[in-house]
Amino acid sequence: MKKLLPLLVIFVIISIIAIIFVSMAKDTQPITVVKNNIQMKALPIKVNFTNDSYCKMLITTKRNSLQVVAPDGKTWFFDDPGCMILWLEDKSFKEDAKIWVYTIDTDKWIDAKTAWYGVKDKTAMQYGFGAREHKIEDTIDFSEMQLRMLRGENLANPKIRKKLLGT
Amino acid sequence: MNANAFWHFLTLQLFKERSKHLSVIVISAMILFLLSSVLFISSSIRFSLEETLKVQPDFVVSRVQGGISVPTPMIWEDELIDIYGVSNVIQRVYGRYFFKAKERSFLIVGVDFLEEQSHENLQKLIAKTDIKAFLNGSKMLVGEGVKTYLDAHFYKDDYNFLTPEGTFEKVNIFKTLPFQSNLIANDMMVMPIDLARKILGYSEEEVSDITFNVPNPDEWDMMTDKVSALHYDLQVVNKKDVQKSYENLYNYKGGLFLILFLVVLSTFTLILYQRYSMVYSSERRNIGLLRALGWSINDVLKFKFTETLVIVFASYILGVFFAYVYVFVLGAPLLKEVFLGGQNLQNTLTFVPVLDFSVLTSIFLIYALPFIAAVLIPVWRVSVTEPKEAML
Amino acid sequence: MNEVLLSNQIIVFLLSESTLFILLLVAFVVSLKVLVKWDFESFMPFQFALERQAYLVSTIILFVFVMKFILVVYFIFSIDALSLLLPGAMCGAGVIKANVYGSYLLVLKLSILFLLTLWFYIHYYDMRTKNHQWFKHKSWLFSLIFVFIVLELGLDFSYFSNIDTHLPVSCCSALFGQLEGANPLPFGLSVSLLLVLFYLLYILVILSLKSGYTLLYILTNILFVYIAYYAVVYFFGTYVYQLPTHKCPFCMLQAEYAYVGYLLWASLFMGTYIGLSDAISTLWLGKTDPKSKNIVVWLLSLFVLLCTAYVAVYYLRNGVLL
Amino acid sequence: MIKPFVAFAVLLVILLFSMSLHYGLFPYSKATKTMQEMTALTHMTHLSLSVGYDESVYNSTYPEMTALGRMDFVYER
Numbered sequence: 001m002k003k004l005l006p007l008l009v010i011f012v013i014i015s016i017i018a019i020i021f022v023s024m025a026k027d028t029q030p031i032t033v034v035k036n037n038i039q040m041k042a043l044p045i046k047v048n049f050t051n052d053s054y055c056k057m058l059i060t061t062k063r064n065s066l067q068v069v070a071p072d073g074k075t076w077f078f079d080d081p082g083c084m085i086l087w088l089e090d091k092s093f094k095e096d097a098k099i100w101v102y103t104i105d106t107d108k109w110i111d112a113k114t115a116w117y118g119v120k121d122k123t124a125m126q127y128g129f130g131a132r133e134h135k136i137e138d139t140i141d142f143s144e145m146q147l148r149m150l151r152g153e154n155l156a157n158p159k160i161r162k163k164l165l166g167t
Numbered sequence: 168m169n170a171n172a173f174w175h176f177l178t179l180q181l182f183k184e185r186s187k188h189l190s191v192i193v194i195s196a197m198i199l200f201l202l203s204s205v206l207f208i209s210s211s212i213r214f215s216l217e218e219t220l221k222v223q224p225d226f227v228v229s230r231v232q233g234g235i236s237v238p239t240p241m242i243w244e245d246e247l248i249d250i251y252g253v254s255n256v257i258q259r260v261y262g263r264y265f266f267k268a269k270e271r272s273f274l275i276v277g278v279d280f281l282e283e284q285s286h287e288n289l290q291k292l293i294a295k296t297d298i299k300a301f302l303n304g305s306k307m308l309v310g311e312g313v314k315t316y317l318d319a320h321f322y323k324d325d326y327n328f329l330t331p332e333g334t335f336e337k338v339n340i341f342k343t344l345p346f347q348s349n350l351i352a353n354d355m356m357v358m359p360i361d362l363a364r365k366i367l368g369y370s371e372e373e374v375s376d377i378t379f380n381v382p383n384p385d386e387w388d389m390m391t392d393k394v395s396a397l398h399y400d401l402q403v404v405n406k407k408d409v410q411k412s413y414e415n416l417y418n419y420k421g422g423l424f425l426i427l428f429l430v431v432l433s434t435f436t437l438i439l440y441q442r443y444s445m446v447y448s449s450e451r452r453n454i455g456l457l458r459a460l461g462w463s464i465n466d467v468l469k470f471k472f473t474e475t476l477v478i479v480f481a482s483y484i485l486g487v488f489f490a491y492v493y494v495f496v497l498g499a500p501l502l503k504e505v506f507l508g509g510q511n512l513q514n515t516l517t518f519v520p521v522l523d524f525s526v527l528t529s530i531f532l533i534y535a536l537p538f539i540a541a542v543l544i545p546v547w548r549v550s551v552t553e554p555k556e557a558m559l
Numbered sequence: 560m561n562e563v564l565l566s567n568q569i570i571v572f573l574l575s576e577s578t579l580f581i582l583l584l585v586a587f588v589v590s591l592k593v594l595v596k597w598d599f600e601s602f603m604p605f606q607f608a609l610e611r612q613a614y615l616v617s618t619i620i621l622f623v624f625v626m627k628f629i630l631v632v633y634f635i636f637s638i639d640a641l642s643l644l645l646p647g648a649m650c651g652a653g654v655i656k657a658n659v660y661g662s663y664l665l666v667l668k669l670s671i672l673f674l675l676t677l678w679f680y681i682h683y684y685d686m687r688t689k690n691h692q693w694f695k696h697k698s699w700l701f702s703l704i705f706v707f708i709v710l711e712l713g714l715d716f717s718y719f720s721n722i723d724t725h726l727p728v729s730c731c732s733a734l735f736g737q738l739e740g741a742n743p744l745p746f747g748l749s750v751s752l753l754l755v756l757f758y759l760l761y762i763l764v765i766l767s768l769k770s771g772y773t774l775l776y777i778l779t780n781i782l783f784v785y786i787a788y789y790a791v792v793y794f795f796g797t798y799v800y801q802l803p804t805h806k807c808p809f810c811m812l813q814a815e816y817a818y819v820g821y822l823l824w825a826s827l828f829m830g831t832y833i834g835l836s837d838a839i840s841t842l843w844l845g846k847t848d849p850k851s852k853n854i855v856v857w858l859l860s861l862f863v864l865l866c867t868a869y870v871a872v873y874y875l876r877n878g879v880l881l
Numbered sequence: 882m883i884k885p886f887v888a889f890a891v892l893l894v895i896l897l898f899s900m901s902l903h904y905g906l907f908p909y910s911k912a913t914k915t916m917q918e919m920t921a922l923t924h925m926t927h928l929s930l931s932v933g934y935d936e937s938v939y940n941s942t943y944p945e946m947t948a949l950g951r952m953d954f955v956y957e958r
Binding site: 005006008009012013015016019020022023024026028029 | 742746747748749752755756759760762763766767769770772775
Binding site for chain 4: 496
């Protein structure tokens with residue numbers, strides 16, 4: 001027994017290390033943030049493998065998703081313009097960040113600050129602001145959308161929803 | 168040292184010096200009594216309310232204008248029934264009726280006795296009630312407080328309500344509600360819903376508010392959202408909000424008391440510090456003798472510390488016991504008015520005893536910890552007495 | 560005024576923490592003086608005075624030691640009670656995460672308890688030497704504890720005064736199910752591997768304890784606590800709640816589950832505290848206490864057995880696993 | 882231990898015992914059930930505060946000022 005004990009200990013240690021290494025090797029975590037995007041370009045987004053940084057949900061569709069690029073090249077992803085506004089509000093790089101949004105009318109990445117937003121669209125978090133490249137009736141610009149989001153005047157408020165949608 | 172001998176000596180010493188400890192025990196017990204009574208009352212009321220909240224409807228919907236509830240249209244009831252997942256939609260009619268001359272008021276609650284469920288509930292509440300007799304003619308059930316008050320004002324069997332139209336409505340008192348429900352029903356008058364409407368001045372199409380249940384708690388947030396989108400002037404409140412406001416109410420009462428109590432407590436601590444410094448300095452000679460007899464500093468510390476602990480526990484038990492009797496046996500005369508008020512109807516209720524970990528530990532911490540903290544330094548000071556003090 | 564600060568338990572808790580702090584402050588000042596001037600070989604009256612003052616310090620710390628244990632239980636209990644006030648909170652987990660200070664505070668409290676246990680061990684050995692051999696060790700340790708406690712008191716106040724009762728917090732299911740699609744376990748483990756690791760580590764803890772590999776034991780036990788936390792939250796907890804989706808370290812502290820959480824976490828942490836304190840004093844002072852080792856084995860085995868029993872009972876009763 | 886102290890300790894134990902006896906024998910189910918039935922009948926949990934209701938919600942003299950004896954920040958009002 002006395003002789004067996006060290007062997008046993010070594011055996012257990014080896015199996016523990018083996019388990020940890022095997023698990024670490026096949027570790028696949030969804031993307032939440034990408035670094036070194038110095039050019040501040042819109043990155044290709046991996047649908048169903050990227051988490052929204054505000055609501056923590058998986059981004060299931062490219063349409064209406066966003067990317068926020070900080071001046072140091074860090075990039076965060078969002079599934080709804082509303083989430084992005086709420087997340088960005090207390091960040092220090094709020095003014096300097098480059099924001100990309102994938103439009104629902106032309107299907108491409110454009111600068112979110114130039115996009116036009118519908119007020120009663122179906123979006124991932126039900127805030128209702130769908131991003132468009134071209135202005136159509138009843139759309140608002142970025143700063144108006146930002147203001148409405150921060151004031152809580154969006155479809156998530158039941159009274160506003162009744163006013164806009166009638167239900 | 169032998170444990171038996173230690174205790175023998177300790178208790179002997181305690182009783183020999185009892186006059187020194189007695190005053191401390193009495194004052195401590197008094198402070199503890201006050202503190203425990205307040206905490207007992209508030210935790211008892213909280214417990215009772217939580218129990219009753221369990222059977223309360225999950226949601227209340229009412230029309231709100233300018234922050235004040237106004238009569239709610241009955242059509243809203245049908246709209247609610249149509250929502251999937253909503254069950255047990257019930258209209259409520261209630262309001263206060265002022266006995267103007269003497270500035271007292273009652274709460275009138277209308278119950279729809281035509282419903283099967285209400286019959287059962289009534290039957291359960293008041294055994295051997297002849298429901299037919301109750302529904303025949305205008306009759307009401309009154310809380311104990313109401314009954315006592317009406318008796319004293321010459322309304323032995325009935326009461327004449329003055330409706331907003333200016334007509335008199337004579338309602339017979341059928342029975343008194345059981346006294347166990349005094350906490351919630353002391354000022355209540357329960358009557359058929361149509362009668363209540365007439366007395367409170369509601370029209371046929373109006374109710375005070377509408378309640379409903381949502382059996383699945385996971386749907387509550389979604390349901391609040393959905394229901395409040397029905398009308399712009401609709402306010403929906405759920406049971407958790409009610410629970411929270413009760414919690415806040417009693418935290419507020421108890422908390423303010425505790426903050427004021429801190430003043431008493433710090434004075435008490437200072438007095439203890441002073442007193443024990445004095446008492447112990449007169450004991451230096453005794454301790455010096457013990458040290459000369461071979462006690463180590465640790466032994467003396469242990470001795471003095473145990474002595475303090477005995478006093479702490481004795482006064483803790485005494486204080487809590489008297490508070491228990493005062494609150495749960497005698498019904499906390501005077502002090503309960505801090506919690507329930509005393510301007511309206513006299514409420515004679517028995518509090519449901521609640522002794523839980525939280526209350527007892529709170530009492531112990533707020534009392535014993537400052538006590539021991541105050542005594543620690545005097546205890547140490549006397550324990551390190553040099554043996555040579557015995558010669559002086 | 561913040562509603563949280565009016566809660567009776569919070570008032571009592573903050574008051575107790577402050578009282579203890581004042582006592583410790585006295586002890587700290589005295590202890591510093593003693594530490595600087597300490598010279599056991601000296602026969603000056605001054606040295607005797609210092610030795611007497613050392614008694615004050617140790618008495619205060621012993622008192623604080625006992626009270627801190629009671630207060631941590633009380634803290635967790637109060638946090639649980641606060642969950643009624645915060646929208647969205649179902650148990651202590653939501654309340655702890657109500658602001659940034661909460662989790663740090665809890666970890667700090669647990670570390671302070673460990674340091675206090677270690678101090679107790681050194682004190683125990685020190686009192687049994689004739690020349691107060693380890694007096695400086697324990698005084699330095701106390702200085703460290705004091706720094707931690709200053710930090711703790713600051714965190715206590717900033718935590719409780721910064722809870723916003725109107726801001727909805729996440730309930731435990733949202734906190735511990737975090738990040739959809741992501742694996743919350745460390746090292747990318749799966750639940751079955753986590754369990755294998757859990758039991759292996761347990762065996763290694765016992766083996767290293769029995770065979771006297773002190774350094775190995777310390778490392779293993781720390782890793783064991785880390786893995787055990789995840790194992791309880793993500794596997795054993797679901798059997799306590801009998802619900803596969805309920806993952807929370809706090810809900811099991813509630814009455815619905817017979818307060819089993821207190822027993823569970825207490826056995827794990829007490830076992831670890833005692834074990835690590837003994838191990839460290841073995842390495843540091845060369846003193847060991849065979850009794851503590853047995854206690855550690857008992858406590859940790861109780862923890863593992865209790866966890867396993869929940870799974871076993873569930874399996875025996877229902878014939879399936881969750 | 883000396884006899885008077887034992888007597889004192891026994892007294893304390895008796896106090897504790899009588900307290901727990903009262904606590905244990907209290908008819909909880911009767912008390913809570915009555916209240917629950919009352920709530921089931923009226924569909925409301927209304928704490929019977931004995932407040933002068935004239936002044937509870939609005940200060941009758943100065944309507945802009947909240948009343949002093951305000952106790953019912955409960956949803957029903």
